[in-house]
Amino acid sequence: MIYLDNSATTKPDPSVLESFNQVSNQFFANPSSIHQFGGTAEKLLVTAKNQAADLLKVDKDEIIFTSGGTEGNNLAVKGIALEHQNRGKHIITSEIEHPSIYEACKSLEKLGFEITYLPVNEIGVVSVNDVKNAIREDTILISIMHVNNEIGTIQPVEEIAAIAKNHPKLFFHVDDVQGLGKVSLELMNSGIDLCTYSGHKIHGLKGTGMLYVNNRTKLFPLFHGGSQESSLRSGTENLAGIVSMVKALRLIKEKEKNNVQKIYEMQHYLMDELDKFDGVIINTPKKGAAPHIVNISVPGIKPEVIIHMLGEQNIFISTKSACSSKLKDESKVLAACGFEKGRTTSALRISLSYENSQEELQTFIVSLKKAINEFKKALE
Template identity: 70%
Template sequence: MIYLDNSATTKPAPSVLKSFEQVSTAFFANPSSIHPMGGEAEKLLIQAKRQAADLLQVEPNEIVFTSGGTEGNNIAIKGIALEHQNRGKHIITTDIEHPSVYNACESLKKLGFEITYLPVNQSGVIDIVDLKNAIREDTILISIMHVNNEMGSIQPIHEIGKIANQYPKLFFHVDHVQGFGKIPLDLADSGIDLCTISGHKIHGLKGTGILYVKQRTTLFPLFHGGEQEQAIRSGTENLAGAVSIVKAIRLMKEKEKKDQLHLYELQQYLVRELESIKEVKLNSPKEAAPHIINFSIPGIKPEVIIHMLSDEDIFISTKSACSSKKTDESKILAACGLSEDRTTSALRVSMSYENNKEELKRFINVLREKIRQFKEVME
């Protein structure tokens, strides 16, 4: 099997699975219980939070364990909006955000919030001037993803953070789900107030995540209950999940230091080979993150290619997994100004550090053959 759909989800690392099993077996007690078993579970939870903070170079009380990217994005966006609506009801985001950000912002319109969606250029990147011009007296939040999940385009987060810092009443949220472990991003002293990370994108487990909440950033909680996780995310803690995502973060950080060049080499090879196929049009910008390559084959429906490849045990995707079963057109590519023949035929290859050049060679050879077969049938 050749798995090239890592931006949808990754295969859990064996050591991550082992950590989850061990904690589930030995530390199953509720961390809020006052008996000794509960106390031991609480100690492990505190330790996991400290370790996560050390790895991300932030403070332990800035770590909130969540169920993943969608929950983290919703807590950040709705939490800021509801808590600070007396300051203003204006939010800035972009045209190419993940559905969990876009739909969260859209839902706030029903409560009287106004959303500005910044346009992007053909590379999927915003213009800093547009951002500056969009900030108003009543702007309370900027929410912009670091790495786009379809295109791999990278937003100028540090520049945005510097701008956000100039407005003390404005908060800055970053969806770092696709960028974490591939494109470094400092959280401390960056102007970032909130940052979302998902476990299952980094060889962790589904249902695990972290939301970084900078000290003195106040949020209206979406869950009310026992006031766990600094009362931001009530509910009995998923202790095994918390330990497992810390393990995944540690492994990912090690790979980022050691193997990032490997990922860029795979990207360069794949781009070169795809460009040599005359039917293929590359959509990802040259400055894209190394693990995501988006391309179109105009005239061939993407699901046809995906099924042909899966017959050969090769797995890629079309668009985001969170929107791939909806309309044929990629909203992201359309926002980048690409033509309809490309926005409706887009495919995405997304790699991990586990992939290798031999796999990509096989993928390219099979892709060439399947395109040839399709053309022969259509002639």
């Protein structure tokens, strides 16, 4: 099997699975229980939180464990909105955010919040000046993703964070689900107040994630109950999932430090080869993009046709965000870049991991060319 859909989800690392199984078998007590077994589980939870904080270079009290990116994004956006609505009801985001941000903002509009959806340029990057000019007296939140999940463009979040620092009454949230382990992002003293991570995008397990919430930031919790996770995320902690998430975080940080150049080289190879194809348009910019995503359009061919033809050869790619891939055909991200319909409705996403190889990409290129040619011959 050649798996090139790593932006949708990654294969769990064997050592991550091992840590999950070990904790599930040996430390299954509720960390809130007052007996010794519960105390042991609580110590393991604290250790995991300390380790996550060390890896991200933040304070341990700034880590909230969640069930993944969607929950983290909802907690960040709605938590700020509900907690600070008396001070203002204006939120700034972009037109190309993940559905868990976009739909969260849409839901807040029903509660009387006003959302500014900033446009992007032809390579999918939001303008720092547009962000700056959109800030008002009643703005309480800016939420901009770090790496776009469809085309891989890197947003200028450090520059936006610097602007946010000059407005102490508003908060800045970054969705870093796609950037973690591929494009570095420092949190400490950055101006970023909240940052979302997901375990299953970094060879961890589905249902695991983290939200960084800096110490000055107050949120209204979406879950109420037993006051776990600083009362921001009530519910018995998924201890095995938490330990496995931290294990995955450590491993991906090591790979980023030692091997990120390998992914860049694979991406450049892919782009160079795809450039030679007739009728294929590369949507991912050659500069200013994360190394693991290559988005292309093949106008005139429905993406699912190619996906199924490749799937029959055990090669797996995707169209757009897995969270929206079964909805209408058009890519909202490519439409926001200003591309015409033929391009926005025929997009394919190839997404890499540290586990992929040059040989796999060579096989993929041959198979993709064959699939496109077979489809064109069938039309003749």
